[in-house]
Amino acid sequence: IAIQLDPNHKQPYNILGIALTNLDKPEEAMLAHQNHIRIKPRDELGHNNLGSALNTLGRSQEAIVAFYKAFSLAPRSYVILRNLGQTLRHQNRNAEAIIILQKPVKLYPDCDTCW
Numbered sequence: 001i002a003i004q005l006d007p008n009h010k011q012p013y014n015i016l017g018i019a020l021t022n023l024d025k026p027e028e029a030m031l032a033h034q035n036h037i038r039i040k041p042r043d044e045l046g047h048n049n050l051g052s053a054l055n056t057l058g059r060s061q062e063a064i065v066a067f068y069k070a071f072s073l074a075p076r077s078y079v080i081l082r083n084l085g086q087t088l089r090h091q092n093r094n095a096e097a098i099i100i101l102q103k104p105v106k107l108y109p110d111c112d113t114c115w
Helices: 010-022 026-039 044-056 060-073 078-090 094-105
Strands: none
Touching: 010 026, 010 044, 026 044, 044 060, 044 078, 060 078, 078 094
């Protein structure tokens, strides 16, 4: 209903994408996150969530692009850094993954929940 009332508001697409991910519908979640980004292209949350949906679909290279975009918008987000680093590691881009995964450790040395 929220999307029908205001199709240019990003938040309903973000919530829809997360709900679809939780329902194991990654293709539909990806589309919702793409709509989120269409409305608000500089929102790191949309790019991060798109990366997660793409990862679930086995589209790791596209996920890395989405995570790097999210990282460029929020370079201190440990969630984005973790997602990007883990995806790079799974693609055997280990040197790159190490650099990314070391950032939150340096930024948040006392964070027990970052990992």
